[in-house]
Structure formats: C-alpha cells, structure tokens
Amino acid sequence: MNARLFTCLTLTLLTSWSASSLRAALPGDFEKHVAALRAVGPEGAGNAEAAAAFQSLSAAEADAILPLLRAMETSGPIARNWLRSAVEVIVERSQKAGKALPFADLKAFLDDTRQSPEARRLAYDLMAKIDAQAAQKLIPGFLNDPSTELRRDAVAQLIATGKAEAEKDDKTAAIATYRQALDAARDVDQIQEIAKQLSEKLGQEVDLPRHFGFLTHWHVIAPFDNTGREGFETVFPPEKEIKLDATYPGKEGKEVTWQPLASTDEYGKIDFNQPFGPLKEVTGYAYTEYTAAEARPAELRLACKNAWKIWFNGELIFGRDEYHRGQRIDQYKLPVQLKAGKNTLLVKACQNEQTQDWTVEWEFKLRVCDATGTALLATDRPATPKKEAPKRRGGGAEESKK
Amino acid sequence: MRSLPHLLTLAALLALPMTGRADWLQFRGPNGNGYVEGNAKLPTQLGPNAVTWKASLPGRGLGSPIIVGDRVFVSASSGPDQNQLQVLCFSATDGRELWRRSFWATGRTMCHSKTSVAAPTPASDGKRLYTLWSSNDLICLDLDGNLVWMRGLTLDYPNASNSLGMASSPIVVGDTLVAQIENDSESFAAGFDLDTGANKWKIDRPKAANWTSPVALKSGDQLVVALQSSKGVLGVLPSTGSDVFNYANGAATIPSGAAAGDTLYIPSNGLTAIKPGADGGEVKPLWNESAQNPGTASPLIIGDKVYVINNAGVLNAASRTTGERLWRVRLKGPFSGSPVAGDNGHLYIFNEQGIGQCVDLSGAEGKVVSEIELGEAIIGTASLSDDAIYIRSDATLWKIGGGQP
Secondary structure: OOHHHHHHHHHHHHHHOOHHHHOOOOOOOHHHHHHHHHOOOHHHOOHHHHHHHHHHHHOOOHHHHHHHHHHHHHOOHHHHHHHHHHHHHHHHHHHHOOOOOOHHHHHHHHHOOOOOHHHHHHHHHHHHHHOHHHHHOOHHHHOOOOOHHHHHHHHHHHHHHHHHHHHOOOHHHHHHHHHHHHHHOOOHHHHHHHHHHHHHHOOOOOOHHHHHOEOOEEEEEEEEEOHHHOOOOOOOHHHOOOOOOOEEEOHHHOEEEOEEEEOOOOOOOEEOHHHHOOOOOEEEEEEEEEEEOOOEEEEEEEEOOOEEEEEEOOEEEEEEOOOOOOOOOOOEEEEEEEOOEEEEEEEEEEEOOOOOHHHOOOEEEEEEEOOOOOEOOOOOOOOOOOOOOOOOHHHHHHHHHO | OOOHHHHHHHHHHHHOOOOOOOOEOOOOOOOOOOEOOOOOOOOOOOOHHHEEEEEEOOOEOOOOOEEEOOEEEEEEEEOOOOOEEEEEEEEOOOOOEEEEEEEEOOOOOOOOOOOOOOOOOOEEOOOEEEEEOOOOEEEEEEOOOOEEEEEEHHHHOOOOOOOOOOOOOOEEEOOEEEEEEOOOOOOEEEEEEOOOOOEEEEEEOOOOOOOOOOEEEEEOOEEEEEEEEOOEEEEEOOOOOOEEEEEOOOOOOOOOOEEEOOEEEEOOOOEEEEEEOHHHOOEEEEEEEOOOOOOOOOOEEEOOEEEEEOOOOEEEEEEOOOOOEEEEEEOOOOOOOOOEEOOOOEEEEEOOOOEEEEEEOOOOOOEEEEEEEOOOOOOOOOEEEOOEEEEEOOOEEEEEEOOOO
C-alpha cells in the first residue's frame, strides 16, 4: 500500500470511528485468557493453553486493544509478547476491514505513565500509523518520559537542534540544548554523542561517570589463581570475609593485600591491569560500599569481558564464565533491592590463558541505576577523580633520561 | 547406476517435511547442503535487469529468507539495542509485504557489529515458521502470522548466550525442531516439540562458542542430526537426543557440515568425509583432504562433487568420493555467506560487498559468468525457489530471476 493511500485510509478510519465501538463487549473470558498468557511458565509450560487463549483474544474487535495494552503492565516478558502479538493481529485485521482504530483512547493510554513503558511505546506507534503528523507533534513532550524508547525520540530531536545551533555558531544555545538533552538521555549511544559534541566541539566539561552513576572508588585485591580456568569456581578468601586490612596467600603463594583504586576513566573502568600488571590465569576481586538514600529497587549494570561474579550485600547475584567475547556498557542488567544506608558490592573478575592482543583486558565497569537507566547516586558519592594532565614532551624526555 | 542427484533427491524426500513443491524451508535449503533439486531456469545472467523486485526491511539481519509456497519469510531486528524482533511475510510474486509481527527480545541482544540479532535463518515444516534469534528467543508462528508458541531460552537458561552473538540456525526433522544453543557458558542442544515448544530433550554441549548449524542425514532407515562443535560431530536421534555416533577429531565452529544421503562432509582438518554407521555403528572415515579448507562459507554438494570456498575466496571443486581437487577458481570475496545451487549447472554466492557471482560449473573448470552489484553489504546466504534467487541485506530483500512481477 502506498503512503498516500494508507494515510487516506487511516484518516477515514479515524473520522468514522466512534466511541460506541469501544463500548462493544470484550471477548468472553477476557481475564481468563489473559491469565492463560501470564501463566506460561519455564520451558514452555502452558504454551498450548496460551495458544488457545491467543486465538480468542486476537479474534476480538478493536475495542480489545486498550485492555490488551493495559494488561501488559502486570505481565512478564513472555506474556507481554503474546499480548503484543494479539494487538498486532487485531490492528491488521481492523485496517484490512476498514474499521477504525481508537486514536483518542490510545492517546489517553499513552498519557498514563503508570502503564507499561513498552505498551505505551506500542500505543504511540499505533497512533503514528493512524495519524503520523499528530503523533510527531507529541515527541517533545517525551523528554522526561519513563519510557526510554519514547524519551529517545525527544532526545534525538534535541540533538538535531543542538547540531543546527552549533552549525550557526550559536554556541550558547547549542550548549544549553545539549545540556538539556544530556539530562534527559538514558541510551548509551545518545549520551556518548551528546558528550562528544559538548566536550570536543564546544569545550564543555561533562562528568560522564556521575551521569551514568558508575562506581569509581573501589578496593582491589589480586592475583589469586585461575590456572585452567579453575578460579571461577574456587572460593578464595574475599568470598568468605571482607577484611580490607587482611593479607592472604595469592597465586603461587605470594601474599596479596587489598589496595584502593579510583577510576579516572570516563566510563568508570576498574582496570586490574593497572595495579597488578597484565597477568594471565589470575583472579581478582573488587569491593566497594554504596550508601543509598532509601530502600528501593535498582539495577546493577555491568560491562565485563572476563569471567565474573557479583555479590550484593553478601548475596551472590549472578556469575558468568565467558571470556573475551566483548563488552559494552550495560551489558548485564541485574535487578537488586537497595537497603537504606550502606550496601556492599563484591566483584570477582577472572583472567584466562589467552594471549592474543584482544585478550589483555582484565576489567569491569559497574553502575547503579533505576530500571530506566537513570543514575542512582550514593548519598556519599565522592567527586569523580580527574585524569592527570598529560606530561609535556620536554618533561617526558627528561623522565626518560633518569 | 542411477545418478547421484537422483539419489540425493530421494534422500532429501526422506529427510524433509512434505510441502508439495520445491520450497526452501531452512538454512542452505531442503537438504541443508546448499543444493535444491529442480530450479533449472535460475538466471545465469545476473545484473540489474535480473532483479524481479526488491522490498525494504525494517531492521538488520543475515538469516536467509525462507520460501513456503508463494510466500517469502524474513526475520529482522531493529531498535538501538536490536531488541525489536520482527518477522515479515512477503508475496513471492510481487514483493508485497503481507504481514509483519514484532516481539520484544527477552534475552541479551549484544553482538558483534558485523552480525545481528536476526542472524539465524528461520525454519519451517511447511505449516509453521520457527524463528530463533541471537537473544535466544524462539518463536513459532503459523504462516498467517498467528503466534503459536514462544520460548525465552535465556529466561530458562540464564547463562546461555554469546556476547559476540549467536547464529546457529534450527532445523525441523520429523516432528522435532532441533537447535544448538552453544556458547562458552551454559551450552546445550535441544529438541523442541513443534506444537508447544516444550523440550523433548536437552543435552549438554561443549562449553565453547559455536556458530554452526545442525544438519540432518540418513543413517540406515532413520534420520540422524549431526551436531558439530570444536570437539567434532555428535550424531543424535532428533526425537530423543540419544547418541547415534560420535566423530571426535574436532571440527570448525563457523562453517557447518553438509550431508548427502548417509555421508557427512565436515569442516574438520580441512574437509573430512565420514559415513556414520547405522544404529550406533562406528564412524567410517572415507577421506580427509587438508587442502579443502572451508573459510566462513559452508560446503556445497551437487551430484558427485563438493564445493568449498576458502578464506582467500578461492572456490575449490573436489570429488565427493575421494576428496581430490578437480579445479579451483578465485572469486571476489570476502564471503560470510555460503554458496547455493539448483539444477542449472551454476552456483550462486554473494560476497560481503554485495556482489553476487554466478559460476558456471558445467565445464572442465568453473567460470564466473555474471555478476550483480547490490550496493549493500551481504553477510548471509541466498535461498532458491521457483527459479528465483532470494537474498537479503540489513535493509533490503531482493528477488532475482523467477519471472516478472
């Protein structure tokens, strides 16, 4: 279908749609069918019942779209997909039949920020299908939306505006626009783009570790053994006790002690190679404390290309024995419950035997944020450490003579 | 003696779901070795005029299109983290989009920039689609786009993932969907019930990254699935996962093997041909040829020859019975996709720069007879059906040949 025909059709649908269609009865046993989707359990248990429920739900008229979207808020990831698919089938059939889609109700749903962020984005996409221009006008209002997908569109507009202002040499306006975009941005790629524009093009200082909520101050201890990758499952002393003044036998019997490490990396990298050297077949630990303003749900977000384990408040949260397949910010999202006051974090990072140049890294990056990626800063967060200014050439030459 | 292609066809009929036409239902076609019977009128003069239609895709992907009847199905992944999984259905006749469905990934979507979350090729039994993703989501739809079942394998097995990306393509064998979810950590292979997605069986696999796909072959009067890994090849019964044979001399983890009848050609120490014994009998090595060393592309089998493209982009033709090299010709590489062929005596391969090459195999030596420049990076493998070539990029699906829309 070409775009013009589609627009004509959707506008026709919009004008012909009436509130009465919303009052039509939902499919019988709506709640029971939704419950069947939510009941899908591990290893595919309940899929057959879910398929039967899906058949009934997806056969409904357009008036079922809003209830299906609302049902996503209290559904798990698998059930949300079943619900989404039912919505898509209904929309497709309604459009083919020339029936109206409930633009106004979708807008009301979109405005209800208590609903599932994914469902609200889906509602917005449906609205854009009905009336792209009307949907486009809503984007600036998403700048502080709890849905990161909606927020992303608003940030993208600001980035474009900032670029245009910078190109016109309106530096003051561009800085203000980029600062506003940075405050709102939650997606890593957008944050990096904004920071680049601010720091490289406009000479502004950007405290990325603070923006992301990376934990920059740790105590580290290494090397323990990881010969034959056995260290991942071996319980070394830091897993039994945290005593920062203790001394333990490390790899090959050499004594190891805790030492402080503050990261000056713009993404909070904790690099074991810095204090301990580029070792192989070794295990290291990093420990820090995080003071929370209140008890609340949070996420630990980790980037690591070594085998790793994390303990939060003494409890093992997760571990993964994969080496050197890549890392990126927010690679792993680990939900936790913060306690008000002191919380403890212990990270174990194992380096393996590989010798290729892309296997040198023995490091991690960890931040604390909410489910949308908004940094949750510790109440006693220290200032972000500054990188030392590069030494002058002359000085370097002098150093080399010593 | 009956011709090898004829015997291969019989073997293929034994191994595959019946759809009543020469559909392309899985990675590297009905036999899983790149060759499909028929298609004698595939175009040999590639070029702009050979494009029948092209359609835009909403997201990235390198999984091959699959063709069932007059419908072409493609998977794609979109969004900043590729967490939107999309399945699209097009009319094979004119490229019209018939439907699309979208899902939120439930597993990790991180992967190397060269690959994507829509890396595995979907599979079909002619009635349904089975789509596996790098996020380890496994989604079954009927041909009209109705969701039949969904599994989030990373929800069930939280350490089953590869930070470089997963790419193994599942296959349907009898009444089981077989998938290899093999990686450095929680590594396994499983057989899934086609109706419900429930595990029929699940076995531990070597803890090592592995991008190869399962291949079905005949063993006695039964079908066996060959699961390739760095350790070698384990043959299992598709319905139970029980061991049938074990080849333990190591194998590649990127190019997959290829089966023809009851013989398996494995990227192992170059190329190795084996004939697993029926009913658990010993593996009989037929030959090994270290010079026939597949690069990323998997071997292609046509008649009495096996074709291998090495990492230098050289196409080697070898005897299926001895492994002896017959000829070689340099192609324009590099290649991430694999070669495919029908019954017109030509081979088709697309390189990473988007250049499709047609190689005439009928002479004493292979000869590139035509090319087409698609202008987009091609990382995947073409599919063939009804005398047409289907190939996709991150943004476009093309139909080449097969008549005018």
